Amino acid sequence: MTDVLLGSDLLDSTPRQLLLFEALGWQPPRYAHMPLLLGPDGKRLAKRHSGISLAAIRDAGASPQQAVGLLASWSGLLDRAEPVTPEELLAEFREQELPRDPIIVREEELSFTRQW
Numbered sequence: 001m002t003d004v005l006l007g008s009d010l011l012d013s014t015p016r017q018l019l020l021f022e023a024l025g026w027q028p029p030r031y032a033h034m035p036l037l038l039g040p041d042g043k044r045l046a047k048r049h050s051g052i053s054l055a056a057i058r059d060a061g062a063s064p065q066q067a068v069g070l071l072a073s074w075s076g077l078l079d080r081a082e083p084v085t086p087e088e089l090l091a092e093f094r095e096q097e098l099p100r101d102p103i104i105v106r107e108e109e110l111s112f113t114r115q116w
Contacts, residue, residue, distance in 0.1 A: 001029050008033045008102075009044075035099050037074055040107045074105050081109075 006014070011033050021028035037045040057067045065083035072089055073081040076099040 003030045003032070005032050005034055008035050032095055032098075034075065036102045038102045038104045040104065042104070045105055074103065074109065076103055 014031050014033070018028050018031075039045050054067060054071075057070060058064075062070065063083065065085055066081075068086055068089060069078060069084040070081045072078040072084060077089060077093070078084065
């Protein structure tokens with residue numbers, strides 16, 4: 001494992017994890033933190049927001065590329081939801097361009113079944 005991407009809510013635990021790696025004599029991975037996705041109510045995006053999960057997105061008929069594009073758009077990595085492969089997304093990924101503030105997913109975006 002070389003890289004760890006966590007939600008910004010876990011930023012406080014990163015120093016403890018790094019100390020644990022040091023105590024065990026292991027090489028620590030690189031850590032990065034992503035802003036949380038919030039629902040329209042300002043609370044952390046969770047099951048209460050229309051049962052959001054990768055399985056729910058796929059069950060709604062999204063192809064793998066559509067699911068990746070939808071998640072990437074919610075995360076601020078794409079301007080709009082469009083099919084994209086993980087490889088295509090990684091080719092354009094720039095950590096410094098990640099948003100710093102929490103991302104609010106609008107109500108119409110939660111109705112992902114209408115998008116395909």
